[in-house]
Amino acid sequence: MAEKEKLRIDKYLWAIRVFKTRTLASDACKAGRIKLDGKNIKPSYEVKIGDVYQVAKGIERKVVKVTGLLENRVDAKTAVNFYEDITPVEQTQAFKSMFHAPILKRDRGTGRPTKADRREIDDLKDNFFEEQEENQD
Template structure:
């Protein structure tokens, strides 16, 4: 692969598969969801090896360190060689724990909830805190 001297941050984030499309990467940069040294970066910001970027995609936050430059989109296994994921474990597990929250769902045909059932449902919704 030829040596790349200059590479835009939006193109790099698309190539390493952080964003699905390059326009999504560009929009994230414009919206201030991509930061370098605590500062928002423009989509045309030049990426250098060793740079660390803080990226926010919805509720997910990632910290990515550039280990090599990649200008074309490749498969996920190959793309993983071009960056180092420096996301703290607390943030990684916190994001994933959101999907393991208890679901408030009743079985179909179970009938109306009793007064005791309603109190248990309310307690789950309010995390056990009384409103009194």
Template sequence: MPEKEKLRIDKYLWAIRIFKTRTLASEACKAGRVKINGQTIKASHEVKVGETYNISKGLERKIITVIGLLENRVDAKKAVEFYSDLTPVENTPSFKSMFNMPMLRRDRGTGRPTKRDRREIDDLQDGYFTPPPPQTGTGNDDTEE
């Protein structure tokens, strides 16, 4: 595949399948979600081999280094050969998923938990599933002193 000497960042991110469309890639650049060395770049920024980019896509954060330039979109297996993903494992969505959460289970046939069992379960969960308490004292108190 012929490599191009000048390539725009929005086209590159589309070609390596970080974004589904080139329009989404250029909008991400305009919104400041694509950065190099902590500075926001425009969609017309020229990609160079060896540069490292920080990309924010929804909740997902990626750090990629350019290995090769790719002008046209190719399948995912070939696209991986043109960049190096430096994203720490802790920041990947699969690491943060609910599948990595410890599972609480009871033996089958033991019936419903007693009040004591329920309290022990709540202590184990330690507020993991409970929503935060409502905030009080918003500053709009009309109470008389």
């Protein structure tokens, strides 16, 4: 494990496997999806041990605390030792519940849905999402 005193945030996020490529990490910084104390940071920002970063990756939100500096990308089991995921439980559960949405599938060859079919599908979707909101309250 190569540890360094100075390390760029884009390289760090790539090394701990938050982003698949360093370019994606750099683009996320430029787009304002990586924040330190609520402020956007540039890809060249130097990471310090103890910093807490808010990372927005698509619909997923993470809060990551730096526990060690890692210059090169390593396997996931090793990478876990260099950061601490302190994302609030509510946020993690909200993200995971999005994947439990109903999958509406039509049989192959049945053609386009009729107006009545579409209304039934819309009712099913609306009822599902209303139930999810009630369960979160």
